[in-house]
Amino acid sequence: MTPELLIGSITLFVLAIFLGFELITKVPAMLHTPLMSGANAISGISVVGALIGANVIFSGMETETSGILAFIAIILAMINVIGGFAVTNRMLNMIAGKKKGN
Numbered sequence: 001m002t003p004e005l006l007i008g009s010i011t012l013f014v015l016a017i018f019l020g021f022e023l024i025t026k027v028p029a030m031l032h033t034p035l036m037s038g039a040n041a042i043s044g045i046s047v048v049g050a051l052i053g054a055n056v057i058f059s060g061m062e063t064e065t066s067g068i069l070a071f072i073a074i075i076l077a078m079i080n081v082i083g084g085f086a087v088t089n090r091m092l093n094m095i096a097g098k099k100k101g102n
Helices: 003-026 029-059 064-101
Strands: none
16 A cells, blocks of 8 residues: 555545534434434445455455455444444334324
8 A cells, every 4th residue: 555545545534534523413313313224224335345345355365454354344334234223113113102102
């Protein structure tokens, strides 16, 4: 990896952190759960990308490090997907409970 590519990657990562922080702090509390559903879709895409990355190690094109990073990415993305669905399901059950009580 060249120094220019490394600096560009780090810059993009830092800008993504700042942008994500600004977006999340500006969202009203009522919209957090619908945004969680969108984050689940993005995490699902991340899982697919990590699976493709994990496949690279088995084809012998990359080092062992890419396989390890892909495995970690799969675990973290799946934690986000499962947690997001659990929160969404809990919220939908709360809404359904209010409708039944009325």
